Amino acid sequence: MTSPKRLAVAGVGLIGKRHIASIEICEGAELSVIVDPDTTSKAYGRELGVPWYPSLEEMFASESPDGVILATPNQVHVENAMTCIASKCPMLVEKPLATSSAEAKILVDAAHDAHVPVIVGHHRRHNPLMRKARELIEGGKLGQLRAVHATCWMYKPDEYFDEAPWRKEQGAGPVSVNLVHDIDLIRYLCGDVISVQAQAAPSMRGFKNEDVAAAVMCFENGAIGTITVSDTIVAPWSWELTARENPAYPPTTQSCYLLGGTHGSLSLPDLTLWQNNGVRSWWQPIAATTLPRETSDPLINQIAHFVAVIEGKEQPLVSGDEGLKTLQVIEAIQNSAKSGETILLSD
Numbered sequence: 001m002t003s004p005k006r007l008a009v010a011g012v013g014l015i016g017k018r019h020i021a022s023i024e025i026c027e028g029a030e031l032s033v034i035v036d037p038d039t040t041s042k043a044y045g046r047e048l049g050v051p052w053y054p055s056l057e058e059m060f061a062s063e064s065p066d067g068v069i070l071a072t073p074n075q076v077h078v079e080n081a082m083t084c085i086a087s088k089c090p091m092l093v094e095k096p097l098a099t100s101s102a103e104a105k106i107l108v109d110a111a112h113d114a115h116v117p118v119i120v121g122h123h124r125r126h127n128p129l130m131r132k133a134r135e136l137i138e139g140g141k142l143g144q145l146r147a148v149h150a151t152c153w154m155y156k157p158d159e160y161f162d163e164a165p166w167r168k169e170q171g172a173g174p175v176s177v178n179l180v181h182d183i184d185l186i187r188y189l190c191g192d193v194i195s196v197q198a199q200a201a202p203s204m205r206g207f208k209n210e211d212v213a214a215a216v217m218c219f220e221n222g223a224i225g226t227i228t229v230s231d232t233i234v235a236p237w238s239w240e241l242t243a244r245e246n247p248a249y250p251p252t253t254q255s256c257y258l259l260g261g262t263h264g265s266l267s268l269p270d271l272t273l274w275q276n277n278g279v280r281s282w283w284q285p286i287a288a289t290t291l292p293r294e295t296s297d298p299l300i301n302q303i304a305h306f307v308a309v310i311e312g313k314e315q316p317l318v319s320g321d322e323g324l325k326t327l328q329v330i331e332a333i334q335n336s337a338k339s340g341e342t343i344l345l346s347d
Helices: 014-025 041-048 056-062 074-086 101-114 128-138 158-162 174-190 298-310 320-339
Strands: 005-010 029-035 067-070 091-093 118-120 145-153 193-202 210-219 224-230 257-261 265-268 272-276 286-290
Touching (some): 005 014, 005 298, 014 029, 014 298, 067 074, 101 118, 101 320, 118 320, 174 210
Antiparallel strands (some): 257 265, 265 272
């Protein structure tokens, strides 16, 4: 039996601690070290029984982990990733890959040149639900995909921002922090986006980012998608409140994604397929079938996948290139909202 892969976690905030909890459950991995410039996290390292370092440079000078999870603020993802690349260390970079697609491309190109594996932390792709949904679409259950709609509405309390002031800064609004997950899932299910037209409104709290946005997207396969996001709306329609992935969020029975095709429609995450029993017509009865699927924690699945990538047994499900493409759509939404123009992704 092979020894567990020794993983370092850089950034021990909200998502970093969830990664640590997932590592502790995953049989093929073990936490070897934590990295965080906040000196108060040194006590957390002692509590976990692992060394603490204030920077990746200092960590690599003394430690040789098999992989690093970068759960640091978005603004330093590229800088930290370059440090990992210099040490030839595989990494799992939390989404978004960078604060701009230009920076992300530098990271992705450098990783390619150094042959260092990169996984982007779009963990929702690791949910068995998404694999089942993709199988249904690719198996023709919806016919030709024509439209998709996604809703990402939630209300973040003031303390969410007060405990991490970087969340108030430009590049940390709900488009970058939240919608990036939804865009990645929509791309996973529907294919590449070729154009975007968007609108956004500035933060009601006075932060340096938006707090509501909407976009219309055209896909390479001819489908059209609409998506809205806000972190100032009290509502049950978001992946967080519907997918039951994270026990921190009280679950609802609603769905937040609707996908429609010429032979049927699918709602997610309840995985309900709607089809006519006979002739396709709005005058004919339509039936709903809620389909079974496996259930497991996507964050733990992602850690197991990271281990398999480190061992060379699997290719990244969400590679640096995939993370870059998702970020390019996010950037197009932001640019279109500023300019009022349609953004072509080919540009």
